[in-house]
Amino acid sequence: MGSPAGTGTGTGLINGMMGRNNIFWHECAVGRGDRQRLLKQKGCVVWITGLSGSGKSTLACTLDHELHSRGKLTYVLDGDNLRHGLNRDLGFSAHDRTENIRRVGEVAKLFADAGLICIASLISPYRRDRDSCRAILPDASFIEVFLNMPLEVCESRDPKGLYKLARAGKIKGFTGIDDPYEPPLNCEIEIKQEEGACPSPSAMAGQVVSYLEEKGFLED
Amino acid sequence: MGSPAGTGTGTGLINGMMGRNNIFWHECAVGRGDRQRLLKQKGCVVWITGLSGSGKSTLACTLDHELHSRGKLTYVLDGDNLRHGLNRDLGFSAHDRTENIRRVGEVAKLFADAGLICIASLISPYRRDRDSCRAILPDASFIEVFLNMPLEVCESRDPKGLYKLARAGKIKGFTGIDDPYEPPLNCEIEIKQEEGACPSPSAMAGQVVSYLEEKGFLED
Incomplete structure (x- = not known):
């Protein structure tokens, strides 16, 4: 650290x-430099933000697989999964949501310091929460990836059935329905539809890999 | 995970x-196995417990250095350092101490899952808190190292001047003075004085490295 x-x-x-x-x-x-030389990569945090159903977990896993196949050490921090462990004491109040993001940011920072390419996948709807995570990372090692898919697309996918519940009023404060999603103003990577079509998982991952390559994260 | x-x-x-x-x-x-094959090691948690001044940080750093020089990927989670980040919302009440250890245990688990040899260094005075951390780690990957140095030795070192403050009543609830340290009952490694002399840092680290080697953690 x-x-x-x-x-x-x-x-x-x-x-x-x-x-x-x-x-x-x-x-x-x-130190961090020693670990990076051992791993032949630079530690960083790839922070994937977007609506429920926008494809965050799919991108995280595809990116994880692609980087691993290139011999890079990665680790996925999934917001849902962490709520079963580190963040299992937290609910969904405004305070707890912010604390949830704060802790994931702090853990992601440790992973980046350990030399890993840490892929964090959380809705993280509020700009200030994401910016707080960015602020604790060393220069340029926080890479914000905005999965900018239209609400209608996410809702039509509804992989967890949560939009349906939210529309029925059975879940309150659901992002995109009755709670806002604040899009990033200056994210490093934006992934969106091209001519009305969603990019494939490998195309999305490829966009991130190209960025990491270009910025030198895939070498020490 | x-x-x-x-x-x-x-x-x-x-x-x-x-x-x-x-x-x-x-x-x-x-998965974990894929990362372990990449790193040619097995992820685990080396949990160093003992009184303030017993040499936990010294052992953690020496072990870190020794393993790194063998090409192994390690990461030190230091209880004090984490209180500046992940655990900066926590104080020293009974609840907060337990929560502090719980979070470090959860993060250590993530690091072990990522394939690293995670070295956690915390007083962690209560048996039940350490046992809770052990319980969330897969079989045999939680390695408890008890730095069993006599209180008199730790107090005479007093590297942070905290024993002096505790004896003067300026710090309350200090482990070993007015709060108990519960020694492990079944730790994997116990480090203690031999014929009244404290082992050197490299001897302490050597004891842990031998254990890791013997149990196969230094190969995939």
């Missing part, structure tokens, strides 16, 4: 001497 | 259809 601003290296006391703030910072001899 | 019991593979709705439980499970094509 990079040390927090102002603490320098080595062990030091942060935030004064009393109460809950007796927390030190420990720096290890093996 | 391994799927929770009973959900099988693929995408499925878990815990019924309503409210906060509309959470699915997504399985990716690239």
Whole structure:
């Protein structure tokens, strides 16, 4: 992990001497650069955002497979899956949704620091939550991928039957129905329909792989 | 990540259809075994527990360095460091301490699933908290290392000056002083003094490396 601003290296006391703030910072001899050289890649976070049914999990898995087949070490952080473990204490209140994203961002940061290409797949509807995750990552290692599929397409797919429930009023605060999705303003990658057709999974993954290649993430 | 019991593979709705439980499970094509073959190692968690000043961070860093020099991918989760990020919302109440350990255990599990040798370094004084972390890891991949150094030794080192503050009553609930440390009952590795002398960092790390080697974690 990079040390927090102002603490320098080595062990030091942060935030004064009393109460809950007796927390030190420990720096290890093996750093991010060492791990990246071992892996022959650069750690980063590919953050896939979009409506339910837009294809986030499909893209995450296809990208995972494509990069792995090139000998790259990846790990998928799936928002739903994490709610069974790390985030199982969180519900769907505004506070809990934000905390959910915050924790995934923090874990993604650790994976990137470990040298992995971390693929995070979450609806993450609010711009400020995504921007908070971006803010904790070192320069240019947060790659926001906006899966920009029309609501009608997502709703017609409805792979989990959730839109149907939301339309029937059986789920409240569902993104796209009665809760907003705030599209990114400056994402690194936008994936959208071309001439009314959705790109294939491998075309979507290819778009991300090309970006990673171009930016040098697939070499050390 | 391994799927929770009973959900099988693929995408499925878990815990019924309503409210906060509309959470699915997504399985990716690239699995733990694939990543382990790529890395030529087996993912696991080396959980270092012991008093403040017992040498946990020193062991973590030395072990990290030793394994990295053998071409193994490792990552250190340091309890103090995580309190600046993932766990920065947590204090030192009984609830928050337990939640702190729970989250580190969940993150360590993800790292092991990603194929890394994850080295977690936390006082983690309570047996039930450590056992909860053990319980979520697949068989034999949670390796508890008890740094069994006498309190007098740890207190005489006092690298952070915390024992002094605790003895002066300026820190409450300090492990070993006015809060208990519960030693492991069945840890995989115990590191202790030999004939009144503390083992060197490389001797401590060597003990863990030998264990990992013997159990096959350093090959795929």
